[in-house]
Every structure is written in C-alpha cells, then in structure tokens.
Amino acid sequence: MAAALAASLPAPQAAPTPAAPMHEAIPASMSKVIDIEAEIPLKCVQLDGMVVSKIIKHSREAQGPAAHGLILGLDLDGILEVSNSFPLPNHSSDDDDKSVKGVARYQGAMLRSLKEVQADDSVVGFYQAMTLGSFFNQTLVDTQAIHQEKLRHGGVVIVHDVSQGARGNASFRAFRLTKAFLDAYKRNNFSTPSLISHRLTFSSMLEEVPLKIRTNALLSSFLGTLAEVSGPSLADAGPSAAMSSAALPPSFSALDLGSSSVSRNLEHIIEAVDSYKTEEGNLAYLQRQIAREKARAEAYVAKRKEENAGRVAQGLAPLPEEDVSRLFKVPAEPSRLESLLLLGKIDAFGKSLAETSSVGLVKIDDAVRAAHGSMGDRGRHATPTRATRPGAAAIAGGVGQPPNPY
Amino acid sequence: MPLSVDSSAVHIQNFAPGFTTTPGRAPTSVTVHPVALFSILDHYLRRTDAQERVIGTLLGKRSENGEIEVRSSFAVLHSETEEQVAVDMDYLKTMYELHHKVNPKEGIVGWYSTGSNLNTYSALIHNFYSQETAPHQAIHLALNTGVVEGEQAGIKAYVGSPVGVFPKPENCVFTPIPCELRFQDVERSGFDLLTGTAASPTSTAAHPTTDLEVLENSLQSVSAMLDRVLSYVRSVLSGEVKGDPAVGRYLMDTLGASTDDLEKNGFNASLQDTLMVSYIASLVRSQAEVSSRLALVTAT
Numbered sequence: 001m002a003a004a005l006a007a008s009l010p011a012p013q014a015a016p017t018p019a020a021p022m023h024e025a026i027p028a029s030m031s032k033v034i035d036i037e038a039e040i041p042l043k044c045v046q047l048d049g050m051v052v053s054k055i056i057k058h059s060r061e062a063q064g065p066a067a068h069g070l071i072l073g074l075d076l077d078g079i080l081e082v083s084n085s086f087p088l089p090n091h092s093s094d095d096d097d098k099s100v101k102g103v104a105r106y107q108g109a110m111l112r113s114l115k116e117v118q119a120d121d122s123v124v125g126f127y128q129a130m131t132l133g134s135f136f137n138q139t140l141v142d143t144q145a146i147h148q149e150k151l152r153h154g155g156v157v158i159v160h161d162v163s164q165g166a167r168g169n170a171s172f173r174a175f176r177l178t179k180a181f182l183d184a185y186k187r188n189n190f191s192t193p194s195l196i197s198h199r200l201t202f203s204s205m206l207e208e209v210p211l212k213i214r215t216n217a218l219l220s221s222f223l224g225t226l227a228e229v230s231g232p233s234l235a236d237a238g239p240s241a242a243m244s245s246a247a248l249p250p251s252f253s254a255l256d257l258g259s260s261s262v263s264r265n266l267e268h269i270i271e272a273v274d275s276y277k278t279e280e281g282n283l284a285y286l287q288r289q290i291a292r293e294k295a296r297a298e299a300y301v302a303k304r305k306e307e308n309a310g311r312v313a314q315g316l317a318p319l320p321e322e323d324v325s326r327l328f329k330v331p332a333e334p335s336r337l338e339s340l341l342l343l344g345k346i347d348a349f350g351k352s353l354a355e356t357s358s359v360g361l362v363k364i365d366d367a368v369r370a371a372h373g374s375m376g377d378r379g380r381h382a383t384p385t386r387a388t389r390p391g392a393a394a395i396a397g398g399v400g401q402p403p404n405p406y
Numbered sequence: 407m408p409l410s411v412d413s414s415a416v417h418i419q420n421f422a423p424g425f426t427t428t429p430g431r432a433p434t435s436v437t438v439h440p441v442a443l444f445s446i447l448d449h450y451l452r453r454t455d456a457q458e459r460v461i462g463t464l465l466g467k468r469s470e471n472g473e474i475e476v477r478s479s480f481a482v483l484h485s486e487t488e489e490q491v492a493v494d495m496d497y498l499k500t501m502y503e504l505h506h507k508v509n510p511k512e513g514i515v516g517w518y519s520t521g522s523n524l525n526t527y528s529a530l531i532h533n534f535y536s537q538e539t540a541p542h543q544a545i546h547l548a549l550n551t552g553v554v555e556g557e558q559a560g561i562k563a564y565v566g567s568p569v570g571v572f573p574k575p576e577n578c579v580f581t582p583i584p585c586e587l588r589f590q591d592v593e594r595s596g597f598d599l600l601t602g603t604a605a606s607p608t609s610t611a612a613h614p615t616t617d618l619e620v621l622e623n624s625l626q627s628v629s630a631m632l633d634r635v636l637s638y639v640r641s642v643l644s645g646e647v648k649g650d651p652a653v654g655r656y657l658m659d660t661l662g663a664s665t666d667d668l669e670k671n672g673f674n675a676s677l678q679d680t681l682m683v684s685y686i687a688s689l690v691r692s693q694a695e696v697s698s699r700l701a702l703v704t705a706t
Contacts, residue, residue, distance in 0.1 A: 046610065049600045050444040056596040057441045057478070061509070084448070087508045110504050116497065117481040118452040162592070169620040170595040192701065201698040213603045213611045218447050220604035221552060225559045226587070254617075254624040262683055269690055336701060343698045350691035357684035359617045364680060366625065368673050 042153050042209060043078040045174040049215040051085045056170060058087040059129035059162050066090055067129040068139075070107065072120045075153055080209075082158070083120045085127060086110050123147075125155035132265050133352035134272075135159040135175075136202065136344035141337075144177055145185050156209055163261055164352070168254035174209040181205045190340070191333030202344030255363070262356055269349045276342040286334040297328040433545050434472035436563040437588040440597055442466075442479040442518075443561070446549050449481040450520045458486065459521040461531060463498060464547060465505060465512040474515050474545055475588075480505065482517075484531075491527040493534060514538050516545035522562065524548065529578035532566040543567075546580065561585055 051071065059067045069087035073080060088103060115121040125147060128140055140157060147155035154176055161171045177185070180198040184190060190200075215223065308318040442464060453460045461484050466476040480501050483494035502514060517535045519528065528546070535544040543565050552559025563585035566578045589597060603611040635657065642649040 048448075049603070050441075050448045052596055052600060053441045053444050053593070056593050057439065058508075060590060060592050089507045106504060106507060109500060113497065113501050113504065116483060117449065118454065119448075119481075164617070165595045166592050167617065168595045168598070168624070169615060169617050170599045171614045173614055196702050199702075201702070202694075203698075210612075211614070213599060215600055215604045215609050216448075216451060217609065218451055218551060218553070219444060219600070220609050222443075222447060222559050223601050223604040225552065226601075254620045255628070266683070266686075269686075273690075339701070340698070343694050347691055347694040350687045350694065354684060354687035354691065355617055357680050357687060359621055360680045361677070361684070362618065362621060364673060364677050 040075075040078045042075065042080050042156070045080045045082060045156055045158070045209050045211045046214050047158070047172060047211060048073075048081070048083045049213070049219045051082050052170070052172065052213060054085050054087075055127050055129070055158070055160050055172070056165060059160050059165075062087075062090070062129065068143075069127055070123050071125050071127055071156075071158060072111075072114070072122060073124045074120060074122065075124070080124055080153065080156065081214075082124060084114065086114070088126075123151060123155070124153070125151070125157055127158040127160065129162050130159050131161070131163045132261070132268055132349055133161055133164070134268070134345045134348040136205075136341045136348065138338075138341065141177070141185070141205075141341070144175075145182060148177055148182060158211070161352075163264075167256075167261065167356075172211055172213070174211045175206040176209060178204055178207050190335040190337040192336065193333070195336055195340075200340065202340050202347060205340065205344065262353070262360070265349060265353045265356065269346065269353065272342060272346045272349060276339065276346060279339045279342055283334050283336065283339060286331060290331055290333070293328055293330045297330065300327065432472060432543055433468070433474045433565050433583060435583055436474045436476060436545055436547070436585040438476045438547070438561065438585065439466075439478065440587065440589055440593065440600075442476045443549075443587065445479045445481075446518050446520065446547075447551065450549075450551055459519050460484075461493070461517055461519045463502065463514055463535075464516045464518055464545070465502075465509070466515045467511060467513070468515065468542060476515060476545075476547070477512050478505070478509070479518060486527055491530055493531060498538075514544075515542075516547065518547040518549055520549050520551055522548045522550040522557070524564070524580050526576050528580070529566065529576050532578055532580075533575035536566070545583070547585070 055069070058069060061067075067087065069085055071082045072084040072086075073082040075081065089106060111121045111123070126143060128135060144155070144157050147157075156174045156176050158172055158174050164171045180200055181204070184194050184198045184200060187194070194200075304319065311318050446460075446462065449460050449462055460481060462479050462481040464476045465478045465480070466474060468474050482498050482501070485492050505512065514535070516539065517531060519531075532544060532546055535546075538544070546564045546566060548562045548564065550557055550560050550562075563583050564580035565583055566580050568574075569577045569579045599611070603609060638647070638653075639657075641647045
C-alpha cells in the first residue's frame with residue numbers, strides 16, 4: 001500500500017494549451033487591460049495577505065537585516081498583483097561565485113516547483129527587510145538595477161520595516177529606481193559632474209510606487225471567523241461575555257510608552273554620520289590628489305612651452321609636445337555613490353526618529369491626561385498638558401501628519 | 407487562541423503499541439502560525455477543478471513538552487481516484503530541501519488537508535507521513551475552509567495511530583488534539599493589518615499607514631472599552647444589573663494603579679527628552695539634505 005502511495009505521480013499534464021496567438025485568446029472586455037508588450041505603466045502594487053505574512057515571518061526569523069527574497073505575481077491594467085513570495089538563502093561569505101550559482105539553482109528549482117502547484121511563477125521583484133526606515137544599501141541598488149533591466153515593467157523592491165512592525169504598525173513600501181539614477185548606474189559613473197547632470201540626490205534615487213494590501217475572499221472570511229465575537233457584543237452585555245470571546249483579542253502595542261527604540265535609533269544615526277564623515281574624508285583626499293596631479297601636469301606643460309619659446313628664439317627646433325596624460329596619471333573622479341547611500345541612510349534614520357518622537361509626544365500627552373484624570377481631580381488637569389498640546393500638534397504636523405484630533 | 411468551535415471531545419493520549427519507545431513525547435498540542443494557515447488557504451484557492459481537496463506538508467518544530475509548532479507549510483501534488491491515491495514524493499523531497507536551505511531549523515512535522523472528512527486515503531497518507539517524520543509521530547491538520555454551506559471554518563488537529571491486532575496502513579485512529587493559532591508579538595502588527603484589510607468592504611487597504619493613525623485607532627478602541635465599562639458600572643450602581651465581584655476586582659486592579667511616581671517630574675523629564683530628540687531628528691535631516699545639495703555644487 002505504501003508503495004502505491006509512494007509511487008510518484010505521472011508527469012504533470014502537458015503545458016496548458018500551447019501558445020496559441022495571444023491576441024485571439026484575449027476576450028474583448030479584457031483586451032484593454034492586458035498588455036502583452038508591457039505598455040501600461042505601473043500605477044500601484046497590490047500585496048496579497050499571504051505575502052505580507054511570509055515577509056514578516058522571514059524578516060523576524062532571519063539574523064540581521066539581511067532577509068531578502070523574491071516576489072512573484074502578475075500585472076493587470078497597471079496594478080502589479082503580488083501573489084506569492086519565497087525567501088532566498090543568505091549570502092554566505094565564502095567564495096561568491098559558488099554561492100551565486102547556488103542561489104540561481106535554488107531560485108530555478110523553487111520557481112519550477114511553484115509552477116507545478118499552479119502558483120504564480122513570474123518574478124516581479126524582490127523584498128528586503130530593514131530596520132528603522134533605512135533601506136539604502138549597495139545590494140539593494142545592484143539587485144534592483146539588474147531587475148529593472150531584465151524584468152517586465154522593471155520590477156519593484158518591497159521593503160518591510162521590522163522595527164516599525166514591532167511598534168505595532170506593519171509597514172510595507174514599494175520602490176523602483178528613477179530613470180536618472182539608472183542612467184548614471186549604467187554608465188557606472190557617479191562622479192560629481194555626472195551627479196549634477198542627472199540631478200541626483202539621495203531623495204531622487206528611488207521613486208515610491210503606491211502600495212495596497214489585499215486579502216482574497218477566502219482569507220477575509222477565515223479571518224472574519226477568527227475575529228468574530230461569539231455571542232452578543234452589545235455594550236450592555238454582561239461582563240463575562242467580554243472574557244476573550246473573540247478569538248483575536250485586540251492588541252495595544254501601539255500604546256506602549258517605552259522608548260527603547262529611540263536610543264538605538266540615535267546610535268544608528270551616530271554610526272551613519274561617522275561613516276559618512278570617513279567617506280567624505282576619503283573623497284576629499286582623492287579630490288586633493290586629483291588637484292595635485294592636475295597642477296603638476298599643467299606646470300609641466302607650461303614649462304615645456306616656455307622652453308620651446310626659448311628654443312624658437314634661439315633658432316632651434318622646438319621639442320615635441322608630449323602627451324601629458326601619459327606622463328601624469330590624473331586619477332578618475334571618485335564615485336560618490338557610497339556617500340549618496342550613506343546620506344540616504346542618515347535621512348531615513350532621522351525620519352524614523354522624527355516619527356517616533358512625534359508619536360511619543362502624543363502618547364506622553366495622553367498619559368499625563370490619563371494620570372491626572374485617574375486621580376479624580378479634574379481641576380488639576382494641569383499645566384504640563386496645556387503646555388505640551390500645541391507642541392505635540394505642531395511637531396506631529398511637521399512630519400506631515402495631521403494633528404490628532406483629541 | 408482557539409481555531410475552531412469548542413468541542414466536547416476529551417483529548418485522549420493514545421499511546422500506540424508501536425510507539426512506546428518513541429523518543430520525546432507524543433504530540434499533545436499544536437500551535438499554528440498565520441503563515442502556514444494563509445499558505446494552505448492560498449493553495450486551496452489555486453486547486454484545479456478536478457481536485458476535491460488539497461494536501462501539503464507542515465514544517466515546524468517540536469518542543470520537549472510535546473507541543474508542536476507549525477511554522478510554515480507547502481503544497482504537495484497528489485491525486486485521488488476511486489481506486490488509488492498517489493503523492494508526488496519527489497516533489498515533496500525537492501520542496502523540503504529548498505525550504506531546508508533557508509530555514510534549517512524547520513522539519514517535517516505532519517501534513518494538512520482541506521475539508522474535514524477523514525477517510526481511508528487520509529489514513530494512507532498519514533501512514534506515509536509517519537515514515538517521513540519517524541521516529542516522531544506525524545500530525546494531521548484538517549482545515550475546513552468554510553466554503554461548504556453550513557460548515558464552520560476552522561482547523562482540527564489529529565494524531566494518528568494504527569489500529570487492530572494486525573495494523574494495516576489503511577486503518578488508523580485519528581485522535582483529536584488541541585490546536586490554536588499563535589504568533590510572535592512582532593507578527594501581531596501584520597496580522598492586525600490583515601484583519602483590518604479583510605474587514606474593509608473592498609478587501610483592499612491603502613498603505614502605509616502612519617504611526618499616528620495606528621495610535622489613534624488604538625486610543626479610540628480604548629475609549630470605546632472605557633465607555634462600555636462605564637455603562638456597566640452605571641447600570642450596576644442604578645441597580646439594574648447585579649454586580650459581579652470578579653469584575654469589580656479586575657476594574658480596581660486596572661484603574662486603581664498608582665500614578666504617584668509618574669507625578670514626580672517623570673513626565674516632564676521624558677517630555678523634554680522627546681522634544682530634544684525631535685529637534686535632533688529634524689536637524690540631522692536638514693543637514694543631510696544640505697550636504698547632498700552641496701555635493702552637486704562644483705568648486706569652479
């Protein structure tokens with residue numbers, strides 16, 4: 001019997017209806033929304049519920065912020081529907097060539113396997129976990145540049161902030177490289193003139209694509225069953241009914257007053273600023289070297305000219321003007337990509353710090369009011385509260401959120 | 407939290423004669439991560455028309471006390487006909503190896519199927535998975551997707567043991583064991599996001615939400631809860647409802663917390679810190695912006 005069980009299935013049925021001309025297969029109602037040539041630009045990325053949970057799980061379990069994987073899906077009428085994802089193994093530090101091949105083999109095998117169970121198997125981008133809002137790094141840029149070259153629609157990168165998730169707000173954002181950056185990247189030229197001609201700063205490296213979360217009907221109904229409150233849920237129901245009648249008790253991690261992440265965030269900023277300073281030092285050193293070499297070359301040319309003028313005056317044949325570039329090696333303009341990435345990192349850390357602190361202010365304000373309220377003495381509803389409220393509102397507004405209406 | 411309606415079933419530990427020398431303990435309870443659950447549902451959605459149900463492999467960890475943690479799952483090809491059932495073993499092996507590369511800690515703990523009917527084929531498949539998980543016992547998750555009218559969506563977990571004087575693979579006793587949904591605190595936020603999305607009429611949600619919006623929602627729900635408690639207390643005071651002493655005790659513990667130490671400048675100090683941090687944050691950001699603009703200015 002076990003043998004019958006173990007007998008592997010017959011080969012998967014032949015590929016469904018071999019490629020008939022696609023134009024005929026598309027019904028008229030769909031002809032507008034399906035673009036074979038990938039002409040409709042992407043407007044929006046739609047993330048499936050399963051992908052959300054898969055990314056969160058992988059980000060949490062992977063050591064360090066290095067968790068990354070591929071996302072699979074289809075695009076329809078400008079909406080990129082991401083319906084599946086799988087994690088990629090971590091780059092092991094031993095010889096790169098081997099691990100790259102290993103990853104490629106892994107990827108191919110995984111895609112084949114997914115196809116066999118009718119899952120989507122076209123790669124539309126990749127995801128990456130990050131902490132404290134900072135996702136600028138070399139690997140991300142490299143991978144996305146390759147994808148944007150190869151994939152239909154260029155693909156997107158989805159970043160998930162682990163630390164924000166821990167604060168009770170799971171955050172996903174979708175990005176792609178801007179045209180200007182991609183152009184500079186292709187030429188592999190991030191020298192100052194190139195940056196100027198492309199108008200590149202860290203904020204114009206990536207463009208954000210709007211992202212939506214979607215749960216399919218089956219998942220929605222299942223979650224609904226889980227979250228359903230069994231029994232009467234009216235305000236006047238007996239208190240015993242409130243005792244965990246719902247399968248999913250509400251969570252209030254957003255109300256936690258602790259600010260442990262602030263100090264870590266500050267540390268990250270300091271680290272990033274330090275490495276930026278080192279990088280700037282390197283750049284300045286290279287700049288000085290360039291200037292010195294250039295000056296020497298110019299001096300040489302000037303001297304030769306002077307000599308020649310002298311020789312002409314004496315009636316001698318002038319010395320040939322030699323190629324200066326062969327005598328003096330003027331170093332190439334240094335690449336500023338690294339410093340660009342570091343600045344982006346610093347900005348991201350600063351932004352997440354600003355957000356944390358603005359939320360913190362609102363929380364403190366509420367906590368103060370709650371504390372005073374629970375003393376039962378409304379009259380003492382007190383100076384710190386009044387003093388903080390405009391500040392809280394102003395700062396909350398300052399980072400681009402509407403001030404909270406309480 | 408429970409994953410199905412309460413049942414009156416007693417969870418019996420069934421120590422099968424063949425398993426008396428099992429290392430570790432027999433599975434006593436199962437916890438399921440959302441990822442595994444969502445993958446099963448997705449697999450069910452993508453089944454072919456011919457498939458009555460889908461099956462797949464559960465990956466996870468066993469702990470010393472007999473608890474099995476199902477961390478993820480993947481679909482497996484199988485075919486069922488009147489006469490026979492077949493599971494694609496090569497596929498299972500390949501898939502397991504792929505998963506193992508990324509997540510070496512997760513091993514095969516059992517299998518899932520959709521639909522809640524257990525039949526002879528279930529016993530056969532279970533027998534097959536028992537060999538995969540040997541020397542441990544395999545578990546079986548039966549997930550009812552709730553698409554059949556009149557059936558409640560939910561998950562039931564079973565351990566299987568051979569039955570009869572001469573055990574045959576097609577005979578099996580499936581003993582129910584407790585099963586619940588569990589996730590880490592970090593994953594909670596993602597789950598909240600999905601439940602919120604599922605509740606919205608279009609099943610889509612714009613994203614990302616800001617921290618402040620999340621905070622606002624939490625505060626509103628706390629405020630609603632306080633209102634509920636207040637109306638209960640009022641009705642007790644007015645004599646409409648008889649007070650429950652247990653609830654009174656809980657309320658006293660929750661609301662009577664001392665705020666003395668908070669009064670002592672704790673808030674003020676923390677407020678100043680936060681304002682300082684906020685100032686630093688905007689300072690850093692503007693410096694970074696200025697620096698990146700300056701890089702675009704040449705000396706000439």
